[in-house]
Amino acid sequence: xxYLPHVPGEIRSMLDTVGVEAISELFDCIPPDLRLGRELRxxxxxxxxxxTAHLRELxxxxxxxxxxxxxxxxxxxxxxxxxDAIASRGEFLTAYTPYQPEASQGSLQTFFEYQTxxxxxxxxxxxxxxxxxxxxxAAEAVLMGLNINGRKRAAIDEGLHPEYRSVLQTYxxxxxxxxxxxxxxxxxxxxxxxxxxxxxxxxTLVVQSPDFFGTVHDLRALADAARAAGTLLIAVVxxxxxxxxxRPGEEGADIVVGEGQAxxxxxxxxxxxxxxxxxRMEHVHRMPGRLVGExxxxxxxxxxxxxxxxxxxxxxxxxxxxxxxxxxxxxAIRAAVYLSVMGPEGLRQVAELCxxxxxxxxxxxxxxxxxxxxxxxxxxxxxxxxxxxxxxxRELRARLLKRGIDPGLDLGRFxxxxxxxxxxxxxxxxxxxxxxxxxxxxxxxxxx
Amino acid sequence: MREPLIFEMGRAGxxxxxxxxxxxxxxxxxxxxxxxxxxxxxxxxxxxTLRDLVGHFTRLSQKNFCVDTHFYPxxxxxxxxxxxxxxxxASLAGFTEAHPYxxxxxxxxxxxxxxxxxMLCEITGMDAASLQPAAGAHGELTGLLAVxxxxxxxxxxxxxxxxxxxxHGTNPASCTLAGxxxxxxxxxxxxxxxxxxxxxxxxxxxxxxxxxxxxxLGLFEKDVREISRALHDFGALLYMDGANLNAIMGVARPGxxxxxxxxxxxxxxxxxPHGAGGPGAGxxxxxxVLAPFLPTPVVRRDASGRAFLDADRPHSIGKMRxxxxxxxxxxxxxxxIRSLGAKGLREAAEHAVLNANxxxxxxxxxxxxxxxxxxxxxxxxxxxxxxxxxxxTLDVAKRLIDxxxxxxxxxFPLIVKEALMVEPTETESKExxxxxxxxxxxxxxxxxxTPEVLKTAPNTTEFxxxxxxxxxxxxxxxxxxxxx
Numbered sequence: 045x046x047y048l049p050h051v052p053g054e055i056r057s058m059l060d061t062v063g064v065e066a067i068s069e070l071f072d073c074i075p076p077d078l079r080l081g082r083e084l085r086x087x088x089x090x091x092x093x094x095x096t097a098h099l100r101e102l103x104x105x106x107x108x109x110x111x112x113x114x115x116x117x118x119x120x121x122x123x124x125x126x127x128d129a130i131a132s133r134g135e136f137l138t139a140y141t142p143y144q145p146e147a148s149q150g151s152l153q154t155f156f157e158y159q160t161x162x163x164x165x166x167x168x169x170x171x172x173x174x175x176x177x178x179x180x181x182a183a184e185a186v187l188m189g190l191n192i193n194g195r196k197r198a199a200i201d202e203g204l205h206p207e208y209r210s211v212l213q214t215y216x217x218x219x220x221x222x223x224x225x226x227x228x229x230x231x232x233x234x235x236x237x238x239x240x241x242x243x244x245x246x247x248t249l250v251v252q253s254p255d256f257f258g259t260v261h262d263l264r265a266l267a268d269a270a271r272a273a274g275t276l277l278i279a280v281v282x283x284x285x286x287x288x289x290x291r292p293g294e295e296g297a298d299i300v301v302g303e304g305q306a307x308x309x310x311x312x313x314x315x316x317x318x319x320x321x322x323x324r325m326e327h328v329h330r331m332p333g334r335l336v337g338e339x340x341x342x343x344x345x346x347x348x349x350x351x352x353x354x355x356x357x358x359x360x361x362x363x364x365x366x367x368x369x370x371x372x373x374x375x376a377i378r379a380a381v382y383l384s385v386m387g388p389e390g391l392r393q394v395a396e397l398c399x400x401x402x403x404x405x406x407x408x409x410x411x412x413x414x415x416x417x418x419x420x421x422x423x424x425x426x427x428x429x430x431x432x433x434x435x436x437x438r439e440l441r442a443r444l445l446k447r448g449i450d451p452g453l454d455l456g457r458f459x460x461x462x463x464x465x466x467x468x469x470x471x472x473x474x475x476x477x478x479x480x481x482x483x484x485x486x487x488x489x490x491x492x
Numbered sequence: 493m494r495e496p497l498i499f500e501m502g503r504a505g506x507x508x509x510x511x512x513x514x515x516x517x518x519x520x521x522x523x524x525x526x527x528x529x530x531x532x533x534x535x536x537x538x539x540x541t542l543r544d545l546v547g548h549f550t551r552l553s554q555k556n557f558c559v560d561t562h563f564y565p566x567x568x569x570x571x572x573x574x575x576x577x578x579x580x581x582a583s584l585a586g587f588t589e590a591h592p593y594x595x596x597x598x599x600x601x602x603x604x605x606x607x608x609x610x611m612l613c614e615i616t617g618m619d620a621a622s623l624q625p626a627a628g629a630h631g632e633l634t635g636l637l638a639v640x641x642x643x644x645x646x647x648x649x650x651x652x653x654x655x656x657x658x659x660h661g662t663n664p665a666s667c668t669l670a671g672x673x674x675x676x677x678x679x680x681x682x683x684x685x686x687x688x689x690x691x692x693x694x695x696x697x698x699x700x701x702x703x704x705x706x707x708x709l710g711l712f713e714k715d716v717r718e719i720s721r722a723l724h725d726f727g728a729l730l731y732m733d734g735a736n737l738n739a740i741m742g743v744a745r746p747g748x749x750x751x752x753x754x755x756x757x758x759x760x761x762x763x764x765p766h767g768a769g770g771p772g773a774g775x776x777x778x779x780x781v782l783a784p785f786l787p788t789p790v791v792r793r794d795a796s797g798r799a800f801l802d803a804d805r806p807h808s809i810g811k812m813r814x815x816x817x818x819x820x821x822x823x824x825x826x827x828x829i830r831s832l833g834a835k836g837l838r839e840a841a842e843h844a845v846l847n848a849n850x851x852x853x854x855x856x857x858x859x860x861x862x863x864x865x866x867x868x869x870x871x872x873x874x875x876x877x878x879x880x881x882x883x884x885t886l887d888v889a890k891r892l893i894d895x896x897x898x899x900x901x902x903x904f905p906l907i908v909k910e911a912l913m914v915e916p917t918e919t920e921s922k923e924x925x926x927x928x929x930x931x932x933x934x935x936x937x938x939x940x941x942t943p944e945v946l947k948t949a950p951n952t953t954e955f956x957x958x959x960x961x962x963x964x965x966x967x968x969x970x971x972x973x974x975x976x
Contacts, residue, residue, distance in 0.1 A: 047575065054922045059846070061850055106601055136558075139558040
């Protein structure tokens with residue numbers, strides 16, 4: 045396939061205008077010994093029908109007929125048709141970052157609405173227009189905290205997603221930072237461990253809620269403890285849970301971040317989703333990423349522009365608040381449409397369905413002999429860990445996959461202490477019948 | 493017409509959502525969540541009908557210039573046509589419904605990842621790839637962290653990164669994040685790295701030099717191999733910002749001219765849509781010496797050729813993000829390379845360079861190009877001659893909008909005064925280029941005869957120029973409900 049427009053005569057006349065004999069002359073600036081001198085070794089070019097057939101074949105090798113309870117940071121939530129309809133419009137899809145506001149009001153106003161929606165959701169005062177993903181947003185939030193209070197220690201709650209922790213470690217490696225872990229006891233933040241960590245001039249405390257294991261934490265209590273120690277609280281949250289849970293900004297979190305994939309974006313093997321980052325206005329000049337603000341044009345009309353760009357790399361270069369340039373704009377547009385479709389009642393309903401179905405599944409599973417909830421009575425939202433007797437999580441998962449059921453994440457892959465545990469996620473898309481099938485399959489495989 | 497904000501539309505009680513009833517019993521004897529955690533108030537989101545909100549976002553979309561509807565010669569951004577078949581490919585259910593923790597059910601995707609990594613290595617002349625980075629700047633950071641890890645294992649940490657003064661702003665910003673102090677290297681009169689300035693900065697404290705080739709002036713750094721050798725003599729490495737790879741695909745390979753590590757912008761060179769600012773993808777390719785440091789996991793093939801995720805990498809810098817990369821973007825780039833093949837990629841580069849040179853020639857009379865008569869895929873002209881009429885490059889850019897053209901990149905690179913950075917790309921026809929050239933020449937004429945038309949531009953759009961200074965001084969970053 046070729047997307048080139050020129051016919052031979054045109055090429056000739058263009059070359060004449062340029063004043064060269066052949067296109068190859070235009071490459072004379074590349075010294076001959078630096079040129080490839082052969083064709084690239086790539087598979088043969090495909091026509092559109094061949095390409096489509098090839099990709100359909102590859103897509104068919106990815107099974108979609110398994111009943112899955114996998115979550116762990118990437119969730120199977122319902123996506124209203126309007127989201128795809130809007131996000132696939134070429135006007136959004138094929139535009140660049142809105143540097144020229146007079147030619148980009150569509151993106152700019154949508155991003156302004158996105159910023160507002162994320163503030164409504166998180167209870168924060170200001171949100172940027174997106175980051176790459178939840179983990180890099182959390183890492184950038186820690187760097188932002190360092191920028192705000194100059195403290196070189198960060199305390200990381202044990203419930204933070206292990207991949208987030210890993211990304212955080214990668215990001216801060218050369219910033220002279222020290223990371224401490226706040227331990228859990230029975231799934232909840234251990235008061236003693238928290239106190240000990242906060243006694244050491246910690247700049248930021250990173251807590252995920254619901255955490256990696258699904259447990260919901262009392263952010264207000266954590267924010268109070270952090271504030272008393274002069275520490276900033278970074279809350280990592282599931283946006284769907286905010287249809288039901290208290291808003292972290294209002295509970296006292298200083299920076300609220302998370303993965304936005306659940307807001308109208310397919311799982312796509314883990315990307316692209318988007319990261320969100322919101323905070324208080326007093327910290328706005330320390331924020332990473334793009335910000336859209338209201339502006340007035342010469343005729344006095346209200347519109348929107350990229351603003352406070354003096355924070356950013358294209359202006360401040362080596363002294364910018366972050367190196368981020370391209371973010372996840374189209375994903376943010378999807379989230380804006382999703383939240384507008386769901387509205388207050390719809391988002392509450394999604395969250396209530398997740399809560400009810402996850403608890404139904406947890407109740408039924410934990411009634412099985414040989415199955416128990418890992419963290420007992422700890423409150424959870426749409427995800428929970430179960431302990432298995434006599435079989436590893438890995439083994440049970442393998443057996444259930446043969447029956448077309450993926451019961452959830454084998455937690456042993458992150459921590460050998462969790463070898464006999466599975467992390468089960470239940471979204472609003474799972475039906476009672478499907479949950480019952482899971483329970484029945486687990487019953488057959490776990491010996492009492 | 494003014495489009496209200498979504499918050500100004502709708503009425504309490506309207507709804508656009510549709511969900512099934514709860515089909516599981518909810519216990520009446522206990523609360524599923526402690527009251528201290530539960531929010532009683534509903535989230536204060538907008539309430540509109542589907543009809544109204546689809547209308548709203550559709551009308552908003554129509555206020556954008558985009559590649560599908562406009563010529564978009566934004567320099568350094570490679571706004572080429574984004575093939576629709578690639579969008580369809582990326583939205584196949586087998587790809588979009590795959591869960592990252594079920595790689596055993598995603599052999600098709602793993603095959604695409606392995607194959608894409610191999611093809612990117614062949615295109616760049618490198619040995620190993622990571623597809624994790626979500627954008628160009630993310631790739632820069634990934635590559636620089638790999639460089640840091642390499643030095644830590646080979647003689648110890650180093651302090652400095654050399655960055656030409658013509659570099660993208662992300663380059664120095666990424667260096668800072670990777671813990672490297674930036675030393676700027678001057679460009680010479682010819683717009684290329686000044687070798688004297690470069691050699692002066694060389695020392696055993698230099699970890700890496702970041703080069704962009706072709707550089708942001710659209711010129712090929714012909715001394716790149718010498719630069720690479722000189723760096724290697726001091727134990728330092730050469731990083732290449734691959735933003736401008738579109739100019740040399742299939743013609744020359746960074747790996748062959750001495751680059752040790754680079755990133756590619758799939759949303760530029762490989763035709764994946766920019767999405768109003770992402771998601772893109774910034775894969776990193778490296779020479780063997782840096783392969784052990786790539787982020788974990790990497791996609792590899794086993795003895796039978798089957799692709800798998802390899803997380804057993806003791807020297808890896810760790811993870812740059814959750815999971816494996818932006819699949820939707822990677823699938824599109826894979827589809828693009830498979831459509832064009834080797835010859836198609838080379839022709840794309842050739843025509844990108846032809847189009848840029850054609851425009852350069854047509855414009856240079858009124859918009860001089862300070863650095864040479866020829867260029868590669870883009871060129872940087874100056875609006876300086878118009879200053880005497882009181883017209884700035886910003887005015888030219890805004891006037892272009894009146895003619896339905898997205899302005900080029902302006903005021904970058906910083907080393908050219910009143911810069912206009914033009915990158916037409918290979919997918920634009922001669923008619924489009926001629927039309928653009930005529931518009932530019934007409935604008936130059938207007939600058940002489942009716943400069944006020946430029947000073948007030950754009951004049952035909954819904955919005956005129958914004959007061960961005962006031963917007964930054966008194967930032968209003970969210971909508972607030974009117975006080976009753």
